[in-house]
Amino acid sequence: MLRMRGAVAVSFLFLGCYFVVCAEFPVAVTASLIADVRAHLYSGCVYILHSYFGYDKELAAVWSAAAGLLNIGVLHVQHLIYEGYDSCPSPLYVVLNRDLLILSEVSAAGKFSGARWLVFLHSVSELSLLDVPFDCEFLAAQWDGEVARLNDVYRISPRVSLQVRYFGDWSLSSRRNWPSVGLYRRRTSLDGHVIRTVILEDETYVSLDRMDNEVVLGGYIGHIWSELETEMNFKSNFCKSIDGGTGSEKNGTWDGMVGMLVRDEAEVGASSFLMTVKRMEVVDYTYSIDEAGTNVYIKRPKEYSLSWNVPMAPFSFWLWFCVMVAMGLLSLILPLACNIQRHHGNRNERAFGFRDSWLCTLGIFCQQGHNETPRSCAGRVVYLTSHMCAIVLLAGYAGNYISYLSAGRPLVMPFTSLSEMLDDGSYRLGVIAKSAQLNFFDKATDSLFKEVYEKLILPDIHNLPSDYVDAFKRVCESKYAFMSSANVMRRFTANLSCSVIALPRATIPGVIAMTTAKKFPYLGLINHK
Known part of the structure; x- marks a missing residue:
């Protein structure tokens, strides 16, 4: 393996990587084109991918010519597939035409997603059987002896034919005139592709309505999703949460909507998902939609503290x-x-x-x-x-x-924090079943949260409220504390039979967003929109 000029040639193919494949171009043309592509894509470093062991004369010639123009290294495809590298941000990978079988290996390993490629070919038809994901920037170059024609190649889905879009021309004698806009300014439409979407009606962010015999989402997130359908030109195949929960993990198995995404029963969760570290291990999130700090609510006390002073x-x-x-x-x-x-x-x-x-x-x-x-x-x-x-x-x-x-009379609160609630011992703490709030406690490493779970939640674990109406009814009718976001609580305030108040020192900050299955190819476009 040849050494990179000024740096060791190690990196990996993940989101944001750049790939280049080279055909039988003149060595000088190949080196110059690699340098221009690297400059256009603002790549940190360049690697030539290969599948041979030992010294390779043709590979050495390309590397030697390119090394005079930029920092470049050589990397075996097996290292990329099985080990991965992360020493360089946004690397640019180059594959020679004789090594086109490398593309099939990388595709089979699922390493295309999120990457960018530039392929030098005699004909784009050579890629007709290759699955190039939507979020992979794949540029195919054809050489006619004077000018290289670059085409942007991708598939909307594996079942759809290969899309070929003109990107620009390149030659040694003229300046490049390539698009300055990013990937998701060029790829804006899914051409009616159907996305399997799971939802959970919560009366705050998502509601399900029917209009002219069509299912339409309402609520804040519902309106966002409807706008995305129009802007991205796709359709949704809706289904409801299989067990009425957003998703919590128990013994390594996920339930709720998160479990459906993990099991590939759906591709997108178009509902309000609280961001947690555990969930990020199995699903991806869109950009945050709203702040949703979690508070502990109890029935508002009627006693006030009035001292002699x-x-x-x-x-x-x-x-x-x-x-x-x-x-x-x-x-x-x-x-x-x-x-x-x-x-x-x-x-x-x-x-x-x-x-x-x-x-x-x-x-x-x-x-x-x-x-x-x-x-x-x-x-x-x-x-x-x-x-x-x-x-x-x-x-x-x-x-x-x-x-x-009128306003400054201090209430006589039974407790103001979770630790004081434990000391009091007369209240039960409730969370929505199969929710992220449940994993705050049953998967906690903090000693306080562990004790709260064991003493205040676990004894009633099989009788957790299934919805917010049931939860706030319990708060009003018994010594029951319930964890909820302020946005949800405000939604139900008008219909409660009592007034509720949040504990001032028991707030857990958080944000909500929609979720997608891991390596969902349209996540970048959703975030861009």
């Missing part, structure tokens, strides 16, 4: 301190101002002592009347200042006090 609550300690200081200063300033007026000849002014001044100021701040009013201008200014301060404080205090009593 409630009348002091509207103002902070430092604000009360400032009020007392202001009253003290005004009580000092009033007799001082009146006595100065008397000293300067205003004998009509009443003589205020500190005790009388304090009682007068206290009466003003308590909104009480008084029978003596200063006759001097200075004394009346102090009076007016006291009244203005009292009015402003009264308005602020009254508003804050009413708000505190």
Whole structure:
């Protein structure tokens, strides 16, 4: 195996890889075309795939010519199929025409999906029996002695004939004029292909309706899926969840819609799936659709905590301190101002002592009347200042006090977190059967979640609610806590016989999305749309 110039030639064929296959072109043409394709696809490195062992003169000539233009290495196809490489992002693979059987080996191993190829051929018909997935960028080049014609080749499905689309021309004497748009800007239609779609009606994101004898999805995700059908030009063959669940794992076996995807009973789950690490091991997700943090809901308590210091609550300690200081200063300033007026000849002014001044100021701040009013201008200014301060404080205090009593009264919560719920011991915790929330606990590694499962969920494991109506009915009628997203809870609030409240310290963040089977060829187009 030849060495890569400046780097070791190791990588693997996964999503985002680039492949090139070369026919009997002149060596210089082959090397230049490889360099241009690599630059156009922004590939990090290039490998020549082969199926021979030992030294190969023709292979060495191509590598030597290309090595003068770019970093390039050589890789045996068996290493690619059985071992895989990940040392270089987005590698570009080159296969010579004499090694076209390599394509059949790679196809049989399922390594085409998500990759990009460039094939140098005498005729595209040589690929007529090859299954090139929709998400594989496969460029076939034909050489006429002066110009290489590049065609984009793929199949919408294995049962559909090979699609051949003109990509562009290339020659040594002219600049390349290839499309600058990406793969999913060129491949936009599935030409009426039927996708097997499993759904679960949850009255929030998905509902199933009939219109003109056709099944139509409603709800938020339902509308998204309907738009995708129009934009991508495909049809859906709908089926419902086989057991009414989204999917949870038990003893290595998946149930619900996830299990149907794993068993190839469906290709897409057009419902709300909470993203979890376990599920990502067996299915793929579309881009996230909505945030769906999971909360624990209980029946709203009717008791409120009202302590003896409630009348002091509207103002902070430092604000009360400032009020007392202001009253003290005004009580000092009033007799001082009146006595100065008397000293300067205003004998009509009443003589205020500190005790009388304090009682007068206290009466003003308590909104009480008084029978003596200063006759001097200075004394009346102090009076007016006291009244203005009292009015402003009264308005602020009254508003804050009413708000505190109506909205700020703290509820007497039986517990605020899962750990406190365990200590309380009088509640059961419920989740929807065969849901991701169940796997939060039965597959947990965290000691708290394990204990919650064993003590609060497992004793009632065979009687978990099958839907949200049943779940919230239990919350209202007994000491029952239920895990749900806020979006779902809001959907059922209007029809509940009680008010519910979320535990403030028992929230698990999360997002929801649709799911597809692993290596689903149209996932990239769905995400692009």
